[in-house]
Amino acid sequence: MKIKRLILLSLFIGIIFSGCSTIEKYKLEQKQLAPPNENTVHVALDRHQDCDTSSFKIKEYFSADTTKGNISLAAGSTINVRYIGINCPESMGQVEYLGPEASEFTEQQLLSSEEIILEIDGNAIFDNHSRLLAHVFVDGESLQKKILEKGYGKTAYLYDEYKYIDEYRAAEDQARASRLNIYSIDGYATKDTNGYNMDVVKPEDLARESLSDLEENFEKKLIDKAVDVLTENLFQIQLIARSH
Numbered sequence: 736m737k738i739k740r741l742i743l744l745s746l747f748i749g750i751i752f753s754g755c756s757t758i759e760k761y762k763l764e765q766k767q768l769a770p771p772n773e774n775t776v777h778v779a780l781d782r783h784q785d786c787d788t789s790s791f792k793i794k795e796y797f798s799a800d801t802t803k804g805n806i807s808l809a810a811g812s813t814i815n816v817r818y819i820g821i822n823c824p825e826s827m828g829q830v831e832y833l834g835p836e837a838s839e840f841t842e843q844q845l846l847s848s849e850e851i852i853l854e855i856d857g858n859a860i861f862d863n864h865s866r867l868l869a870h871v872f873v874d875g876e877s878l879q880k881k882i883l884e885k886g887y888g889k890t891a892y893l894y895d896e897y898k899y900i901d902e903y904r905a906a907e908d909q910a911r912a913s914r915l916n917i918y919s920i921d922g923y924a925t926k927d928t929n930g931y932n933m934d935v936v937k938p939e940d941l942a943r944e945s946l947s948d949l950e951e952n953f954e955k956k957l958i959d960k961a962v963d964v965l966t967e968n969l970f971q972i973q974l975i976a977r978s979h
Contacts, residue, residue: 774799775854775872780845781813786823786837786888788866789845790815791853803860806867817866819856820903821879822891824917824931832923832936833916837887844881848873858895870899883907886915891929 778791790813797808808814823841826834845851853869862868871878877899882888883906890903910918917924922935 774857775852776808778851778853780851783838783842783845784815785826786834786841786882787818787821788815789818789841789871791851799855801855801857801860803858806855806860815864815866816853816869816871817862817864818871818879818882819859819868820870820890820893820897820900821882821888822929823882823888831931831933832920832940833887836916837882840885840887841878841882844873844878850874854898856897858897862892877902879903880906884910886910886913886917886919889917889924889926 776797777794779794780789781792782790784790793808793810793812793814796810797806799806823837824831824834826838850873852872853867854872855867855869859868873881879888879899880902883890883903890900890907893900910916911924917931920935920940923932925932
């Protein structure tokens with residue numbers, strides 16, 4: 736927690752001295768990270784559903800030919816998207832271990848991003864639930880890879896040679912080697928199945944997860960309060976600077 740506070744303090748001090756030009760430069764660099772190509776479309780988050788499923792609003796007309804057929808998406812339309820190549824623990828219905836945490840991580844990544852891009856894979860369009868299968872990018876970075884690196888999901892439902900799968904597997908291997916989250920319990924996330932084995936999760940694991948949630952929520956409240964105070968101070972400093 737102390738480290739996060741120091742990082743926040745350093746960030747706001749940097750903003751005070753560098754001014755708005757630094758922020759504008761950062762935004763410009765972020766927008767240039769993931770230029771669109773013939774298989775990508777810019778979207779906006781409509782409704783977050785689960786760690787690996789979201790509803791997005793299409794920003795511009797999109798059309799592409801793939802090995803599975805043609806796809807067209809109208810500007811302004813809304814579509815349910817399944818993140819291709821990965822699967823996360825369930826956070827709704829029959830909730831699975833670390834499902835809510837995984838879902839929250841994805842939601843925060845989407846809400847904090849300035850640009851969301853979907854890339855349609857040439858070897859897949861829709862799943863059996865009529866959800867669009869896509870690689871998701873937030874501010875130029877793969878969201879699937881971020882989820883896998885944190886140990887909040889694993890590669891799954893690989894029915895063809897999908898793009899980026901090598902990168903996904905490398906991220907997955909890294910999380911497994913570090914025993915992060917879903918790999919913290921032996922046998923919970925295995926390679927031979929698409930789902931998760933709740934039979935190996937013990938009551939003490941669930942209790943430890945609940946305690947961790949309480950600690951994280953308390954820490955988040957402290958950080959949010961610190962951000963509010965620093966933001967207010969920054970605003971006052973800007974007013975004083977303008978008056979002179």
